[in-house]
Amino acid sequence: MSLGPYATFIVTSYxxxxxxxxxxxxxxxxxxxxQKQRLRDLEAGGVVRRSGPGAADLR
Amino acid sequence: MSVxxxxxxxxxxxxxxxxxxxxxxxxxxxxxxxxxxxxAVLLLIGLYQSAMAPDDYQQGATVKIMFIHVPNAWLxxxxxxxxxxxxxxxxxxxxxxxxxxAKAAAPIGAAFTFLALVTGSLWGRPMWGTYWEWDARLTSVxxxxxxxLGLIALWRAVEDPSRAARAAAILTLVGAINLPIIKFxxxxxxxxxxxxxxxRIGGPTLDRAFLIPLLVMALAFSLLFITLHLAAxxxxxxxxxxxxxxxxxxxxxxxxxxxxx
Numbered sequence: 001m002s003l004g005p006y007a008t009f010i011v012t013s014y015x016x017x018x019x020x021x022x023x024x025x026x027x028x029x030x031x032x033x034x035q036k037q038r039l040r041d042l043e044a045g046g047v048v049r050r051s052g053p054g055a056a057d058l059r
Numbered sequence: 060m061s062v063x064x065x066x067x068x069x070x071x072x073x074x075x076x077x078x079x080x081x082x083x084x085x086x087x088x089x090x091x092x093x094x095x096x097x098x099a100v101l102l103l104i105g106l107y108q109s110a111m112a113p114d115d116y117q118q119g120a121t122v123k124i125m126f127i128h129v130p131n132a133w134l135x136x137x138x139x140x141x142x143x144x145x146x147x148x149x150x151x152x153x154x155x156x157x158x159x160x161a162k163a164a165a166p167i168g169a170a171f172t173f174l175a176l177v178t179g180s181l182w183g184r185p186m187w188g189t190y191w192e193w194d195a196r197l198t199s200v201x202x203x204x205x206x207x208l209g210l211i212a213l214w215r216a217v218e219d220p221s222r223a224a225r226a227a228a229i230l231t232l233v234g235a236i237n238l239p240i241i242k243f244x245x246x247x248x249x250x251x252x253x254x255x256x257x258x259r260i261g262g263p264t265l266d267r268a269f270l271i272p273l274l275v276m277a278l279a280f281s282l283l284f285i286t287l288h289l290a291a292x293x294x295x296x297x298x299x300x301x302x303x304x305x306x307x308x309x310x311x312x313x314x315x316x317x318x319x320x
Contacts, residue, residue: 004120006185013178017127021283024170028290035297042304047311 080296083156087293094286101279108272115269124182126272130280132175135203136238138168138284142210143235146228156292158224159299161231162214163291167284169207176200187251195244196252199237206234220299 003010105126115122142164148157179197180190191197210227217223245254256264263270 002120003123004114006119006121009181009185010120010123013124013127013181016177016181017131017174020170020174024167024287027166028287028294031294032290032297035294035301038301039297039304042301042308045308047304047308 084293087289091290098282098286101282105276105279108275112272113268121185124178126276128178128182129273130277131171133277134280134284135172135175136241138164139238142231146231149224149228159292159295163295164288165207165210167287172204172207192251194250195248196250199241199244203237
């Protein structure tokens with residue numbers, strides 16, 4: 001597969017999209033772990049919700 | 060009670076169930092792995108088809124940028140559309156998940172809009188001879204990007220999410236005026252950007268060799284958005300629970316210090 005004289009523009013576009021999508025995924029995954037940890041810490045400190053599952057019930 | 064009435068009540072109960080954040084969390088836990096897998100498979104198929112697509116007789120291989128530029132451009136508008144529906148849900152129906160959906164969608168929409176602008180720019184340089192032109196399509200998409208950033212800033216500026224929700228909902232609905240301007244800018248004004256070639260009266264003008272990979276990539280990116288959006292909504296629900304617990308903790312500490320005083 002030859003990308004011709006403008007290969008740099010094509011490759012940069014695809015790399016940029018890949019990088020931004022990976023950053024989005026990583027940000028959401030890290031944020032999920034952080035919120036779960038904060039919930040666990042609060043529950044360990046004795047602050048518990050009156051209804052619904054606790055942090056331990058989250059996968 | 061008739062069978063139809065019972066069915067209607069059952070449907071309504073299902074909608075109410077979904078509005079419950081706890082049920083929403085258990086639903087996303089079940090759905091997300093499947094959605095992520097479907098997105099990955101579809102992206103791989105789309106990327107393979109994009110790589111195998113023939114060169115355009117005028118643009119050569121740069122036509123391959125279209126397969127990532129167009130889905131991001133579509134999603135930049137689609138996400139604002141989703142946020143506008145969520146804004147109606149906040150203002151009219153006061154749906155408990157509406158502002159969660161709107162807040163979670165904004166950074167994802169901003170990312171897609173940024174990618175649409177940059178990949179468009181990288182496509183424009185070899186085809187038009189310039190990275191940027193202040194024409195109607197490019198400028199209206201840049202305004203959309205700035206509106207996404209403004210909305211994210213608004214959500215961050217107001218500490219109480221329920222108070223931020225109403226202001227953000229109004230701003231979102233005002234910003235929705237930009238969507239038809241973006242869509243029809245290429246018809247209303249003389250722009251460098253080409254007119255619509257897929258969503259147009261009379262059907263697509265693209266050859267099947269380009270149209271099929273483009274549609275697969277568009278579907279893959281749409282699934283990617285749904286997956287990321289559900290995951291980001293889940294995070295937002297948890298963030299609000301953390302906030303509620305922290306407020307409870309602060310209230311307990313205040314009560315305890317009053318008793319001891």
